[in-house]
Amino acid sequence: MSTFQTGMAPMRSMGDDSDVEEEALVADYKEQVQYEDLDDLDTSNSLAHQPDDLQARLTQAAQPLEFSAPLEAKFQSYDAYCSLFHFILNSEGPVDLEPPSYYWAWDVIDEFIYQFNSFSTYRARIARQGNSEDIQMLRENPNTWGCYSVLNVLYSLIQRSQITEQLAAMKRNEDPMAVAGQYGSKNLYRMLGYFSIIGLLRIHCLLGDFSLALKTLDDIELNKKAMFARVMAAHFTTYYYVGFSYMMMRRYGDAIRMFSHILVYVSRTKNFQKNAQYDSITKKNEQMYALIAICVAFHPTRLDDTIHTALREKYGDQLLKLQKGGPDSLPIFEELFRTACPKFISPVPPDFDHPEANVDPIEHHLSVFMDEVKTNMWSPTVKSYLRLYTTMDLKKLAGFLDVKPEDLRSLLLVNKQRTKQLRWTDHALLEGELVNVNDLDYALQGVSYCSSRTGVFVAKL
Known part of the structure; x- marks a missing residue:
C-alpha cells in the first residue's frame, strides 16, 4: 500500500481502473x-x-x-x-x-x-x-x-x-x-x-x-485518478468550484459537465459512508443539483438519466418555469442562486465607521448573475416564435413579447453572441474549442447573417 494511504481506504466510483493502476498513479503523485x-x-x-x-x-x-x-x-x-x-x-x-x-x-x-x-x-x-x-x-x-x-x-x-x-x-x-x-x-x-x-x-x-x-x-488533471479524487470531500470541493466558476463565466456546457461528473459519481458509489464529512457532502450535493438546474435552463442538454430523474423530483415545476423563461422565472433563479452559491467574501476588512458603505459580496454577485438572467430570460420565448417564421419584423416580435423594439434588438444581439461558447477539451480549464451551443440560429438584417441546420431567421429592422 502506498504511504499516501495511511488512513481509511479511499472511495472509488464504479468505473475506476484497477487498484494496481490507481496505486501506481498515487505513487507517482508522491x-x-x-x-x-x-x-x-x-x-x-x-x-x-x-x-x-x-x-x-x-x-x-x-x-x-x-x-x-x-x-x-x-x-x-x-x-x-x-x-x-x-x-x-x-x-x-x-x-x-x-x-x-x-x-x-x-x-x-x-x-x-x-x-x-x-x-x-x-x-x-x-x-x-x-x-x-x-x-x-x-x-x-x-x-x-x-x-x-x-x-x-x-x-x-x-x-x-x-x-x-x-x-x-x-x-x-x-x-x-x-x-x-x-x-x-x-x-x-x-x-x-x-x-x-x-x-x-x-x-x-x-x-x-x-x-x-x-x-x-x-x-x-481532472480525472478519477487524480490525487484529490481519493478524498471524497476534496473531490466534491474541486468539481463544485470549477463548475461554479464556469457557470459565472457563462460556459454553461462545461459547468454541466463538471456538476454531472460528481453527481453521477455519488449516485453510483456503493460504499458512500456516513462519516464526519457526510453532512457537508450532502449539502454540496443539493447545491449542485440547484446549479445544474440553472445551467440547463441557459443551455438545454441531455443529462444522465439518474441526474435527470433527481432534477425532476427536486425542481419539477421550478425547472419548467426556468426553461420557459420570462419574468416568472426571475425569483426562481434568484432563490436557487442564493441556495447554491458559495459564501462569497470581500478581500478587505469592512468599514466599521460607515456600515452603509459595506457591500455584501453575496448580493453583489447575485446582482451580476441576475443581470445575465434578465438578458436571457426572453430567449426561450424568442426561439419558439423564430421556429415558426423565416422572416419577422422586429416590431412585431417586440409586440409579442411586450418589450420595446430597441430593447429587444439589444437582447437579440447579446443572445446571438451567447450562441458561441468555449468547450473545455483536455488542456487548461480556461482554454477550449469554440462551438455553437444552439440548434437554432438567426440574423438581424444589416447586422449579420447566419445559417443553421434548422434554417435562416431574419428580423427586419
Missing part, C-alpha cells in the same frame, strides 16, 4: 513538491522552537472549530495556524515528521479555509449591525484572518513543496523527483502543497475571481 520563505505571515505567536508535541499540533490543526465559537477562540485558532505553518515553512531544512494520515492534509487545508471564510462572513455581519461588543477587538486586529495572510500560506506551501513543477514534469513523462528538492521529497510538504492548489481554487472563487480560480488548476 514524487512532487518546493518553495520560498513565508516572509509576511503574522508570526507574533510563531513556533520559534519546536513544540513539546508537534505531532499533536498536526492532529489538532485538522480538527474543526465550533461554528458558534466566541471571537477569542477564532483569534486563538488563527494564531495557532500561524505558529504551525511558520514552523513548517521556516524551519532550517524540512520538518522530518510524517503526517498523521493521507486525509489529514486535506482536512488541514479545508479547515483553514473554512475558518477564514466563516470569520470573514462573521466580521462583515458585525460591521453591518454596527453595535456589537466585538467591533473594538476587530478594529484592533484588522490583519487577523486577513486575505493576504491566508493566500500567502497557500502559495508558500505550493512553492516550498514544488508541487506544480512536479505535476508539470509528470505531464511531460519526466521524473518528478528531479524537481522535488529536499522539501518535495517529504510527504508532509507534498500533501500540503497539493491540496493548497485546491484551496486556491476555492479562495479565488470566494473572492469572485473565477478566471484565476480555474487558472490555479493548470497543472492538475
